[in-house]
Amino acid sequence: MLITLEGLDGSGKTTVWEALHDSHPEATFTREPTESWYGEAVNRAIDDDGADPLATLFLFTADHADHLSRTIRPALENDELVISDRYSDSRYAYQAAALSGSDLTRPMEYIRGIHSAFTREPDKTIYIDVDPETAAARSGSTNQFEDAAFLAQVESNYERLIDAEPERFVRVDGTQSPEAVIDTVEDVVDRLRGSQS
Numbered sequence: 001m002l003i004t005l006e007g008l009d010g011s012g013k014t015t016v017w018e019a020l021h022d023s024h025p026e027a028t029f030t031r032e033p034t035e036s037w038y039g040e041a042v043n044r045a046i047d048d049d050g051a052d053p054l055a056t057l058f059l060f061t062a063d064h065a066d067h068l069s070r071t072i073r074p075a076l077e078n079d080e081l082v083i084s085d086r087y088s089d090s091r092y093a094y095q096a097a098a099l100s101g102s103d104l105t106r107p108m109e110y111i112r113g114i115h116s117a118f119t120r121e122p123d124k125t126i127y128i129d130v131d132p133e134t135a136a137a138r139s140g141s142t143n144q145f146e147d148a149a150f151l152a153q154v155e156s157n158y159e160r161l162i163d164a165e166p167e168r169f170v171r172v173d174g175t176q177s178p179e180a181v182i183d184t185v186e187d188v189v190d191r192l193r194g195s196q197s
């Protein structure tokens with residue numbers, strides 16, 4: 001089973017993902033951007049305010065392809081629980097926002113189209129919901145994506161994704177205390193595991 005964690009920068013995904021290591025030690029934990037050289041290339045693009053947004057999309061997508069073949073598919077074939085901190089929805093939400101003023105008429109549909117031929121949809125996606133102002137303040141606005149106005153566009157893209165596939169998403173209130181968010185997500189993961197066996 002593939003469970004992904006999504007949300008704005010600073011929503012608390014990594015805090016939850018780290019806590020899940022203790023409560024679900026049997027799971028395979030992974031993330032995007034990955035730690036491969038593709039992920040290193042992605043991190044260079046994130047830190048370059050002048051990076052071309054279409055080029056950045058393809059770097060992220062290359063990292064995803066490698067992540068699928070090297071980590072996600074082998075673990076799922078082994079019947080493991082896989083928990084990924086960010087995954088394809090991050091591209092649909094962030095790069096659609098980054099490409100909103102470009103020549104692409106429907107950036108989200110374009111990005112989904114690129115992925116559809118090769119990706120593997122998550123079984124469930126936990127969306128940690130915080131407002132863009134909280135997200136920008138918590139993340140410290142250290143890169144081009146961590147700006148409240150940009151994150152407001154990303155948030156509305158996530159809302160479109162949730163509206164399109166409400167059964168795949170579980171929304172968790174990320175403005176609760178870290179302990180409450182962690183407890184809620186651990187319960188969700190336990191229930192999903194239980195419903196599988």
Ligand SMILES: Nc1ncnc2c1ncn2[C@@H]1O[C@H](COP(=O)(O)OP(=O)(O)O)[C@@H](O)[C@H]1O
Pocket residue numbers: 007008009010011012013014015016138139174175176177178179181
């Ligand atoms: N529920 C929460 N309430 C307040 N602060 C939080 C909460 N969850 C995480 N934080 C803090 O916000 C910052 C970003 O958290 P992090 O887990 O790295 O988010 P993300 O991985 O979504 O960017 C960190 O300083 C973290 O300690």
Ligand SMILES: Cc1cn([C@H]2C[C@H](O)[C@@H](COP(=O)(O)OP(=O)(O)O)O2)c(=O)[nH]c1=O
Pocket residue numbers: 008009010013014032033046060085086087088090091092094095139143145146
């Ligand atoms: C995976 C992914 C991340 N990002 C962005 C979100 C973050 O600003 C940045 C790095 O991701 P990440 O390390 O998960 O940041 P954070 O923990 O602050 O959420 O890359 C995209 O724009 N597209 C993507 O496909």
